[in-house]
Amino acid sequence: MAELELRSVSAGYKGEMVVREVTARLPRGSWLAIIGPNGAGKSTLLKAITGITEHSGEILLDGAPIRAMSARERARAVGYAPQTPVVPEGLTVTDYALLGRTPHLGLLAREGRSDLVIVREVLARLDLDHLADRPLRTLSGGERQRAVLARVLAQQAGLLLLDEPTTGLDVGHAQALLELVDRLRRADGTTVVSTLHDLTLAAQYADELVLVDNGDVVAVGPPTEVLTVERVATHYGAKVAILAAPDGTPVVTPVRT
Numbered sequence: 001m002a003e004l005e006l007r008s009v010s011a012g013y014k015g016e017m018v019v020r021e022v023t024a025r026l027p028r029g030s031w032l033a034i035i036g037p038n039g040a041g042k043s044t045l046l047k048a049i050t051g052i053t054e055h056s057g058e059i060l061l062d063g064a065p066i067r068a069m070s071a072r073e074r075a076r077a078v079g080y081a082p083q084t085p086v087v088p089e090g091l092t093v094t095d096y097a098l099l100g101r102t103p104h105l106g107l108l109a110r111e112g113r114s115d116l117v118i119v120r121e122v123l124a125r126l127d128l129d130h131l132a133d134r135p136l137r138t139l140s141g142g143e144r145q146r147a148v149l150a151r152v153l154a155q156q157a158g159l160l161l162l163d164e165p166t167t168g169l170d171v172g173h174a175q176a177l178l179e180l181v182d183r184l185r186r187a188d189g190t191t192v193v194s195t196l197h198d199l200t201l202a203a204q205y206a207d208e209l210v211l212v213d214n215g216d217v218v219a220v221g222p223p224t225e226v227l228t229v230e231r232v233a234t235h236y237g238a239k240v241a242i243l244a245a246p247d248g249t250p251v252v253t254p255v256r257t
């Protein structure tokens, strides 16, 4: 399982850095949520960790620079669920989730029984077992989103990068998914970095929040410190109230004037 360190990481496209100077240290089993308004640079930062976008600075996984890892090593170590995944239409849900096992197979090897057991368990936990044999193209938006997460969870990587994992999910399935990820990190020490627009969910599940605005980190720390009425107004242009859930975590709710 993985410890992740970002040292002055800037990332962007064609030499233009759209997110700058991010420094963070995530012990194994921790959960960092990257929050911020649309276009702030959240997805770009996640993509830099996967190696999809260029970066400067250092990204270290268990102390080793991620840019020195081979594609295969990286695929084993890092599971990434993009915000708008391209899914191969011809596959069934099971076949698609089995793709998550590919980095663990030997060259030319096919998935075996143990891979299928892992996939079946993940599908059951994501309430997809009844859809296991359905072609992906026949799924609803939320079901398809869960199938994408099933593939990533079947990968059993030590580092999970989840870009807006609850988009399109109803409140029950969103909660079930986040609870599953939370169990993984507590049981297996999986380290999680996610972007989340829902600030209440971010506060409930993440240990730390990084608030990014216009490419700059404007606040870092535990949810109760980062989430203030003033910050949400300044960086999102939103008027909110911050209440407390029964367990004391902040609940961010829009208010009308």
Ligand SMILES: Nc1ncnc2c1ncn2[C@@H]1O[C@H](COP(=O)(O)OP(=O)(O)OP(=O)(O)O)[C@@H](O)[C@H]1O
Pocket: 013, 018, 036, 037, 038, 039, 040, 041, 042, 043, 044, 045, 083
């Ligand atoms: N492939 C790309 N080439 C050039 N610029 C890009 C590319 N992808 C994103 N950008 C730009 O980089 C900036 C940050 O985008 P990014 O997708 O990281 O934002 P985000 O915080 O994830 O936004 P959202 O909440 O809307 O998903 C934006 O200005 C965006 O237009």
